Amino acid sequence: xAEVIIASGKRKSAIARAYISKGKGIVRVNxxxxxxxxxxxxxxxxxxxxxxxxxxxxxxxxVNVTGGGPVxxxxxxxxxxxxxxxxxxxxxxxxxMFMEYDxxxxxxxxxxxEPKKQLGRGARKRRQKSYR
Numbered sequence: 220x221a222e223v224i225i226a227s228g229k230r231k232s233a234i235a236r237a238y239i240s241k242g243k244g245i246v247r248v249n250x251x252x253x254x255x256x257x258x259x260x261x262x263x264x265x266x267x268x269x270x271x272x273x274x275x276x277x278x279x280x281x282v283n284v285t286g287g288g289p290v291x292x293x294x295x296x297x298x299x300x301x302x303x304x305x306x307x308x309x310x311x312x313x314x315x316m317f318m319e320y321d322x323x324x325x326x327x328x329x330x331x332x333e334p335k336k337q338l339g340r341g342a343r344k345r346r347q348k349s350y351r
Contacts, residue, residue: 224307228298229327233287237299239307242279248296249284256293263293267301267324270316274308298327 228235246253246268253261264282268275280300284292301324305314317324333342340346 224303226299226302226306227327228295228300228302230294230298231287231291231328231330231332233284233291233295235282235284235292235295235299237296237303238281238283239300239303240279241277244276244278246280246282246300248282250281260289260293263290264296264300266297266321267304267317270320270324271304271308271313274304274310274313278304278307294323294328298324301325 223238223240226237226239228237246264248256248264253264256264280303282296282299284296286292287295301317305317305325314325335341338345
């Protein structure tokens with residue numbers, strides 16, 4: 220196990236960086252303890268920690284998240300934590316378990332907003348055509 224591992228995760232326009240080191244299982248997101256977050260967001264962020272039960276109380280995790288909304292930030296943080304755990308522990312079994320459970324734990328979401336086109340309000344919507 221190395222000293223400090225840095226991993227990043229992305230979802231929509233949210234970008235998260237996770238710093239993982241040996242510790243007692245303290246998880247902070249934007250310098251706020253995980254317990255202070257609403258239950259729904261906490262469950263999203265904790266998913267990789269629940270799966271990696273044996274490493275949960277052996278590491279401290281600090282996550283910085285910017286951009287996007289609350290749920291996108293939570294999902295980006297989740298990806299960053301999972302990547303950091305897999306790299307920190309160098310456990311192939313854990314990596315395989317993450318991939319089988321949900322691929323987005325280790326692979327950032329590449330989907331982005333489609334650019335707006337002319338003659339319309341957005342990427343697909345067009346002005347209504349009138350014949351009279």
